[in-house]
Amino acid sequence: MQTSATAEQEAPSARQQAVLDAVLGLMVADGDQLTMDAVARRASCSKETLYKWFGDRDGLLTATVRWQASRVHAGYDAAQVLDGATLRERLQDFAVTWLEVISGPTSVALNRIAIAHAGSHKSNLGGIVLANGRFAIGERVKPVLEAGRAAGLLAFADSEAAFRTFFGLVGRDIQIRLLLGEALDLDADEIRRDAGRAVDQFLALYGQAKP
Amino acid sequence: MQTSATAEQEAPSARQQAVLDAVLGLMVADGDQLTMDAVARRASCSKETLYKWFGDRDGLLTATVRWQASRVHAGYDAAQVLDGATLRERLQDFAVTWLEVISGPTSVALNRIAIAHAGSHKSNLGGIVLANGRFAIGERVKPVLEAGRAAGLLAFADSEAAFRTFFGLVGRDIQIRLLLGEALDLDADEIRRDAGRAVDQFLALYGQAKP
DNA sequence: AGCGTACCGTACCGTACGGTACGCTCAGTA
DNA sequence: TACTGAGCGTACCGTACGGTACGGTACGCT
Missing domain, CATH: 1.10.357.10 (Tetracycline Repressor, domain 2)
Structure with a gap:
């Protein structure tokens, strides 16, 4: 079984976080240039790895949204x-x-x-x-x-x-x-x-x- | 010269309005099913006509937005x-x-x-x-x-x-x-x-x- | 009748992109 | 050293979609 960071709610590994940051970077830089190829290129990883980790494009986007969300929350004092x-x-x-x-x-x-x-x-x-x-x-x-x-x-x-x-x-x-x-x-x-x-x-x- | 309803700001003809309404209908029905083929099918017109009237996909969208906008304005009393x-x-x-x-x-x-x-x-x-x-x-x-x-x-x-x-x-x-x-x-x-x-x-x- | 124009329907082309396959490198392990 | 597995790079496939071409039809106009 592969380590999908989407289906399960595991926190992404450091490498995976780097990938998700690459996605965020692409989103910010040019919204519609957000292709799997571009992500792989920017994150210096292979598309195959992307699919192994995130399932499909939607999974990658979902993981990215969650990743960004996890950074926004501050403490609930x-x-x-x-x-x-x-x-x-x-x-x-x-x-x-x-x-x-x-x-x-x-x-x-x-x-x-x-x-x-x-x-x-x-x-x-x-x-x-x-x-x-x-x-x-x-x-x-x-x-x-x-x-x-x-x-x-x-x-x-x-x-x-x-x-x-x-x-x-x-x-x-x-x-x-x-x-x-x-x-x-x-x-x-x-x-x-x-x-x-x-x-x-x-x-x-x-x-x-x-x- | 063809009658582009985009480059110039002419009001769309009745037939063109029907097309634009078809676009709006498609948008509402299913946002990402908004393809030129689907528009042509729904409006019962040919794709060639779409391109003649609106230039390209962007022109069609722009004309649609303008068309909808023209309907919203009420009187400025x-x-x-x-x-x-x-x-x-x-x-x-x-x-x-x-x-x-x-x-x-x-x-x-x-x-x-x-x-x-x-x-x-x-x-x-x-x-x-x-x-x-x-x-x-x-x-x-x-x-x-x-x-x-x-x-x-x-x-x-x-x-x-x-x-x-x-x-x-x-x-x-x-x-x-x-x-x-x-x-x-x-x-x-x-x-x-x-x-x-x-x-x-x-x-x-x-x-x-x-x- | 003959011609042009406008338009429909459909077939077609090129390309971009999601997704897959495969070979290669390299680290870890024994 | 040999083996394994993770992962990089790249080539590849199928398809969907933007855009074009073309034949056919209806309707003026002369």
């Missing part, structure tokens, strides 16, 4: 008691991180691939990207919101709905514009300002003065 | 003096329309194609989609916002920034989730509720009691 400044800071961090992710070339390229794939329903990259992007951050933000509510700093009924508003205030039209090819490069300063504005707006909508 | 109820109503209309558009299968399919295309930079469908989607609605909403400000109902410095916030509050995570393949069908009721919530939030952020 559970929030304890919050004061207003800490809450603001935590939200600001999330907003900055999210804006950095979605405006990064890797994320743009990966989302393009996954979206193109979502049209033809085989092996849903879209689901994986959603699970590790939009939903993963939701699961990380919602506890913070709930801690904020527990501390009397926020008021909302449904944390999912509150998070979605936060998401909208942070992302606005940025992701769709990038995906559709607009240049639009955000520097760190602009991201910080954007994140700050989003947090201010969110707190204006959901915050309440501590009684 | 200039806003005069606004009272609070009218402003809210206008914003609600925009929000409902926008949500209907982005959640429609045609929009999803078209955006998928355009986004996939945006990876490989030839003939930017992405630009056309942006111009006729995100930016077109921006140009329609901003005058309303400015009229609202003129009437003392809204307060903001930058109408573009205010619009982007509105855009984020309305769209939130819906478009990206749909593009990535989540099922997520919104019925008319949910859209109306969503739009209402977004407008409430927007007014909470930017509204001001009339002095």
